[in-house]
Amino acid sequence: MHRTLASSAPSPTRPPRLQLPCPATLVEALLRRASGRGAARPLFTALGAEGQRLEQLTAVELLGRVRATAAALGEVGTAGDRILVPALPGTDFAVAFLACLYAGRIAVPVPPLRPAARRRPADCADRLGAIRRDCRPVAALVASARDALPGEEGAGLAWIPVARAPGHPDLLPDPAALDPRAVALLQYTSGSTSEPRGVIVGHAGLMANQQAVRDRCEVDSATTVVSWLPFFHDMGLCTGVVLPLVSGAAAVTMEPSAFVRDPLVWLRAIEAEEDVFAAAPDFAYELCVRRIGPAERGRVDLSTWRVAVNGAEPVRARTLRAFADAFRPSFFRPEVFSPGYGLAECTLGVTLGRPLYEAPVRRYDRDALARGTAVPAASLDTAVELVGCGPPLPGVRIEVVNPATRRVLPEGAVGEIWVDAPGNCQGYWDREAESARTFGARPAGSAEGGPYVRTGDLGCLDGGELFVTGRLKDVLVVGGENYFxxxxxxxxxxxxxxxxxxxxxxxxxxxxxxxxxxxxxxxxxxxxxxxxxxxxxxxxxxxxxxxxxxxxxxxxxxxxxxxxxxxxxxxxxxxxxxxxxxxxxxxxxxxxxxxxxxxxxxxx
Structure with a gap:
């Protein structure tokens, strides 16, 4: 059954947003922002571990530093070369990422080159080595020259410090920076079921995906995005850098370690703004409940939090309930939650709950789900509780497909989730056969739409909402039936x-x-x-x-x-x-x- 949903109507608490012409690429969005009415308004604000302001950049200041860094990149390689962009502190990552695009290079976001003590350095080195072998970058951007990796680890790369001051005001963007057909970045998958693969994200797909999020959530110049998510992950990159530029919003960011050390820092940053969009995985909301005591909850005001996206891992109903109950004294409203579903192969978002509409929670019969059908449970003992991850974003088509026969399944049947969207990516870097299997799927007996991305995730459509049941490769087959x-x-x-x-x-x-x-x-x-x-x-x-x-x-x-x-x-x-x-x-x-x-x- 085809499900192409239009953008939801504006929420009753906000006036309709003025529709402006959409820029074709992120660099064009930056150029417009730096020459528009809000050019002198803070665009990116970086907070420290205690929530103190470390650094602020207006659009004009950001463009100046981007041009200076892009000029340095112009001395290395040519357009289309890959550049490593580690998760740099403060506002440096935004400068480095946008400088790559401005120079016509392909940005490759990666974890910090020197991981925190809790992460195993060997694991990080293995991942970085695998990425380098896969995409063969020519350079890496770092906060300062002393951050270059020594010896064999750093060999074969030009190490370019991010510019600390504006420069080269007359430097024009590379033609690829303004071409929606060009490749913007390689987003390496996190590797939950395989080795990391570089997803080829084009300028057009990146813009289309985040414009859809902007429209679904009514993010505009009155909104502040507050994020601690790591920039090398697709949700952190899109939330903390791309969405603010696409929508006209401001962004307040902090290091992930600041949130893990004290989740209250994140909530205090939300409290300080007037109209807030913030996203996090399920575990983050659970961590807030466990780590922030009743006395502290009573001293924080979350009434300005309008969109609380929950995604990037399974959304649990018990987490939504626990957070809403715990932070009721903080004026948090349950309908602020917007559960979502997405994946790097589709740039990021595929579905997202409508803001200010409470997310549906349904109890399905466990044995019926094992047989591939979502039917209401007769009792709590046989129930599996699933959260609706919202309807498809504007322009997105979802099909639930039998993975063996490739036949489209009716509503209420469990199958593999296939996605046809403007944000679908171009494939995996240097993996043509695997790209064809994942990005070129078409349902059997149907010529409508597509090609589709095969997500490898299982779920069902129920009342227009997507309910995700698990990963196809992780399914437990017991007695010929599927359990999650x-x-x-x-x-x-x-x-x-x-x-x-x-x-x-x-x-x-x-x-x-x-x-x-x-x-x-x-x-x-x-x-x-x-x-x-x-x-x-x-x-x-x-x-x-x-x-x-x-x-x-x-x-x-x-x-x-x-x-x-x-x-x-x-x-x-x-x-x-x-x-x-x-x-x-x-x-x-x-x-x-x-x-x-x-x-x-x-x-x-």
Whole structure:
């Protein structure tokens, strides 16, 4: 069933927004901003760890620094060459990213070159090395010359400091900077199910996607975007840099570490503005509930928060409820939440809830979902609670397709989500065969629309809303029916207080025999409590899933995740099998395996 929805009507609390001609590229948007009426108004404001203002740039100042940095890039390579843009502090990332585009180069956002202590340097080096091998960049932009990587790590790259002052006022943008058909950036996927791949994002797709978000959420010059999201991730890049330029809004940003250290800094920054758009993954709202106490909640005013996007990982109804309940004294309204769904292959957004309309939460029958149909649950014991991620953004068409037959499924049926949108990207860098499979899909027996992006995600359409049920590659097949790992993880986490609000990973025990494995993080260390917890989780999962169950408790931060916070279930399975996960406790409904000859000799 085809679902092409028009932009929602303006909300009753805001007057209709004046429709202005849309710039064709982000550089054109910057040029317009720097020559318009708001040219002297702060565009980007960077906050420190305590929420103090570190730096501010108007559009005119930003353009001056962009031109100076683009002039330095002009000395290296040619148009179309790739440039690494690490997540730089303050306003440096925005300058570096836009300078790449201004110079006609292809920006490649990457994590910080020197990671924080909590992140494993080897993991970051491996990821950076994989990206360099894939796209062969000629240079990297850094905050200062001393930030260049030494030795072999830095060999083969020109290290260019971001300009600290305006320069080259007469420098014109490279023709590619004003060509909507040109490539703007490579957005490397976070690698939840595979090695990172460079998604080719064109200027036209980037603009179309964020213009659709702008129109759905009525973001304009009266709005301030407040973000702590990492710039090397698609949601952080679009929210913190692209959307403000496309919409005329201002942006207030801070380092991700500032939010993790004290989530209240984010909320205080929201409180300081008049009309706020802010986006974050589900875990961020949960962290606010756990880390900000009742007394602090009573001293923060969130009444100016108009759009609170929840996306980038599964949206949980319990998180929406918990945050709304916890911050009711802060004047937060539940209808401010706008759950969304998107992926790098479509630039970012695909669906998004309408602001000031409460997100629908539906309880579907677990067994019916396993058979591929979304029907209301008869009781809470058999229910899976799913949050509607909104209708498609303006201009976006979604089909739910049987992944085996490629036939379009009716509303209420669960299948793979396919997307036809102006923001669909051009493919994966230097991977033609894989690009054709993912970006060139067409439903069987239908010539309408397309080509589509195959998302690899499963879901259904219900009343015009998209409900996401899980990843196709992560599905647990039990007795010929499909179960979703996040549901199993939720059941395990809810079974005992030692596992409450903790990360979990579930997958089929294909190599070790029939059944399902669940690894749950915990801060608990009492062996007796842990023994009860793993047993409670195992019993709860076994009641919900007709299969043998094995549950393993591990310390916090040991379940692998991607750079955007998604659980890497395959890597977790590999770590468990290889003995790389130190176990605190375990329980299994599987019968013990007979000991092999070597194991019997060790037990003698």
């Amino acid at each position: 790992p996040q549901d199993v993880e939720a059941v395990a986490g809810a079974a005992h207080e030692a596992f409450a609000h903790q990360r979990a990973a579930a997958w089929p025990l294909e190599e070790d025999g029939p059944g399902v494995a669940v690894v749950v993080e915990t801060a608990e260390r009492d062996p007796e409590v842990l023994a009860r917890a793993v047993r409670a989780a195992g019993v709860a999962v076994a009641r919900a899933l007709p299969a043998p169950v094995s549950v393993f408790a591990v310390a916090r931060h040991l379940v692998p995740r991607t750079t955007s916070g998604k659980t890497r279930r395959r890597d977790c399975a590999d770590d468990l099998r290889a003995g790389r996960l130190p176990l605190l406790a375990q329980w299994s409904s599987l019968p013990p395996r007979p000991a092999g000859p070597s194991e019997r000799r060790r037990s003698v």
